Amino acid sequence: MVAAPVIYEDHGWSSLLPLTYSRSTMQLTCGSRSLLDRLARLAAPAGLWCRAELATLVAEQTGLVVNRPVAAPALFLNGRGIWWQLPEHAADEVPWVGTIGGGDRVGGRVVCLFADAELTASLTPEALADPTRLDELVGGCNRRDVTGCVDMIDWPWQLVGANRRCLLADWEAAGAGRSRTGQVDGGAHLLAPDAISLGAGSRVKPGAVIDAELGPVIIDDRVTVMPHAYIQGPCAIGNDALVQPGTVVHEDTAIGAHCKIGGEIEASIIQAFSNKQHDGFLGHSYVGSWVNIGADAVTSDLKNTYGTVRVPINGRAVDSGELFLGSIIGDHGKIGIGVNLPTGAVVGFASNVLVTRCPAFVPSFSWLDGGGGACDLDRAVAVAMRMMQRRGQRLSAAEEEVFRAIPELATELEQPA
DSSP, rough: SSSSSSSEEOOOGGGGGGTSSSOOOOGETTTTTEEEHHHHSSSSEEEEEOOGGGGHHHHHHHSSOBBBOOOSSEEEETEEEEESSOOOOOOOOOOOOESSTTTTTTSSSSEEEEEHHHHHHHHHHHHHTTTTHHHHHTTEEEEEEGGGGGEESSHHHHHHHHHHHHHHHHHHGGGGGGOOOOETTTTOEESSSEEEEEETOOOOOOOOOOOOOOOEEEEEEEEEEEEEEEEEEEEEEEETEEETTTTTEOSEEOTTTTTTEEEEEOOOOEOOTTTSSSSEEEEEOEESSOEEEOOTTTEOOOOTTOOOEEETTEEEEEEEEOOOOEEEEEEEEOOOTTEEETTEEEEOOOEEOOSBOOEEEOOOTBSSSSSOBBHHHHHHHHHHHHHHHTTTOOOOOOHHHHHHHHHHHHHHOOOOO
């Protein structure tokens, strides 16, 4: 075997907006962990390659070396894949390209490559993010079909669709490491308790029901489940989360660390430090970090026509092919009290939606209060700082630099209807 793999970000990050303005594709969540963490379970990465403007922030967040040149033979793996196993490879092999969807033919999609020392010396993060340049560099290499190794994520809703399989895989991977050291109060009910993990310092209060009959429930450390909450597996709830009284969490849901949740949630992913802790429904949705969803806000995840849902990625409609699809909400988004979000709604980075009927597409840094307009950048940064301070966090210099660069990037990439 060769040395540990290098995880890279390709051009597909722009189809995962607004979720990837402030994170690399490999930091997106599916199941109970990020795509990067899932890969690291197979092999510890030697380093990460991503957009230059994110390099300092990604290094800060992951603790890994970012965008360092590679001199030796190396295996490069696309970071927006859900990798189930590593392709077989050896240090003395000639360079080859791993593809899916085309077998060993040229038409397959490139998802990984093995480079010898000579080819590695010509590769850069920028080259791997440019399909034309990458084809020039590896066009003559042998091709291998690695379809069984990875599922590629092209659109945000594919993360939601893969959540169940990833949750089940996370449970199996935990094996002997599963824990039920947390406290279960009298009057709380665990259904299929052997499929429930409850971490240290967590507590399930009286009247709460944890139901693992349809799939495992993974509750990490220092989670509080308040009375009369109902949690159905497969599901994962991250460290230091709070599940409010009367909450209903349906299957196929992943809640990030430090989240506060309430109301009804179904088949959704919520990244760390977001709040949806009041009545209202969130279904088949992906919510970024530092999002606040107000009381009685409701997402529609099924059209009255029972047709497939079209999603305005960067303002351009894409047919998802999905029957159930709710909302995609970027980091630092704010959804006001009583807001109704239509099927397939996209709310951009640091946008505020205060009108009762949310448009299908809300550009980043919008302020929708009936009069329209944009959210002032300095004000948006100040709000982010205040929200983070309430959770004992701070906006680092690297985070603020990325935050302040997003409006210009969004103006270039987003095409409001």
